[in-house]
Amino acid sequence: MKDLARKYRPRSLSDIVGQPVVVQTLSNAIKNNSLHHAHLFVGQFGSGKTSLARILAAMENCSVSPGIKPCGKCEICKKIFNGIHTDVREIDAASSAGSAEDIRKLKTSARYNPVDGCKVKYYILDEIGRASPTAGDALLKLIEEPPAGVKFVLATTEVQKLRPAIQSRCQRHDIRKIYWGEIAERLKVVAKKEKVEVEDTAINICARLAQGSMRNGLQNLEKLSDYVGDSILTGKAADELFGSVDETLLYELFDYLIGLKSSKIDTSSGLQVINKILQTGVEFRIIYQNLVEYLRNMVVMLTASNPFEFIDVSQEGKRRLKEQCIVCQKKQKHKALFHIQSALNEAKQSVDLNMSAEHALQSWYVRSVIVYNDSNL
Ligand SMILES: [Zn+2]
Known part of the structure; x- marks a missing residue:
């Protein structure tokens, strides 16, 4: 390409x-x-x-x-x-x-x-x-x-x-920004014309990161193709190239946050996951976007009767989200998720004001665990 x-x-x-x-x-x-x-x-x-x-x-x-x-x-x-x-x-x-x-x-x-x-x-x-x-x-x-x-x-x-x-x-x-779904559709057509095999998750990453510009979307697809050479363009390769947070780490983090693995409140395991995420070298901006997306997906899971019409994640992602959704539903944690989102926005503002990403994310996580376990929310 x-x-x-x-x-x-x-x-x-x-x-x-x-x-x-x-x-x-x-x-x-x-x-x-x-x-x-x-x-x-x-x-x-x-x-x-x-x-x-x-x-x-x-x-x-x-x-x-x-x-x-x-x-x-x-x-x-x-x-x-x-x-x-x-x-x-x-x-x-x-x-x-x-x-x-x-x-x-x-x-x-x-x-x-x-x-x-x-x-x-x-x-x-x-x-x-x-x-x-x-x-x-x-x-x-x-x-x-x-x-x-x-x-x-x-x-x-x-x-x-x-x-x-x-x-x-x-x-x-x-000329408005193009919705990423429309960019993704076009990228699929282009990949087909170019006879390149590409996973939907990879297409979606290229389209989402295009910031509403078809030109950016096409350039992302080309960059990904250069990166993988002759093999299939996978979501994993797109993650590596464009630096998304490995989704396994993201689900692990929220498993700890919502107490899916243990009902005892202990922030240390979650903080370790945050360190792991930071060690992969992904920029804070991307981590923030991925966390926002996760929270949005969870709210859709909790409120929509056919959530997967609006959520675009891998099969494994769907399984993990379902599991986590059951826990949040049982505990009626809809409101807490909004507070966690606000805390995340504040963490972003702190980073914009030069706080280190590590410090901001750790504070956000601890605060989120407290908010999530607050019986009034
Ligand atoms: Zn002519």
Whole structure:
């Protein structure tokens, strides 16, 4: 698997995952021939803003099948999707077009007719929020009175830095973070196309760690494939690579916390497990995420009639969760779990304020055991 993020970059609106509102708005506009002359895409890094901008340009300029599904194969499409078409200029506003002088130059060049077969010229201005204030003035004028046959796509991660006057002249599209389940579905399809065998647990780890970005998800999958070589991409390998807490340790920790192994209150065994977890070298951030996830799973176990529809763990994980759930249910410990969660959030804040992960986790654990055994909770 090589360069997956590039290879599987969307080339038409139907390839876009997790953005139904944007896709529907742009589909309708292209069908009704009413595409706005200036679009503003707002979203985090890797959310697909540039891909969307290229798709817009290709939908209007493809020489074979312009419209909702550009061919992706004609010379124009190929150049657009490689970011090298002369009539579809991609400009990093944070650097090259950051000055007013650059925008003025752009204004002059925008007046000329397309030179390489396009019907509509596109200017894709990335990181527009970081352009200088004078460049903003020049850009505003340009967008207010755009030359005929020219369209603009502005993209930014920091919309608050973009002047309201510019924002109001664009059609704004917010690119939301993609739900990890949707990323996982796409990664499965990609793995199949690449003829790579991969366990669902591994796919899920790649997708969850993608922070809502398909590009990150694909990069995680590629990294995992590089790591395991020719063998199957397993959940265990993903754990090793991305540093999740070994799930056995996690269940062991909660076995002690909820007194599944002994009814006597003794925090030493649990504290030993915490040390073991820390010795594996996993970052606190990941340990925190895994603990949050565990607590969330347990609350779902306690409250849902069909919990495994919403919980995604291994077979062994399901068995352990069921076992622990029975204990919590017997003792009516729903409320205590919420207090344990709050204590965990406080531990995270302490680490953010430079307390050592070891100290914070140990305090959290001891506090959790006390809370769990408090008969009032
Ligand atoms: Zn084409």
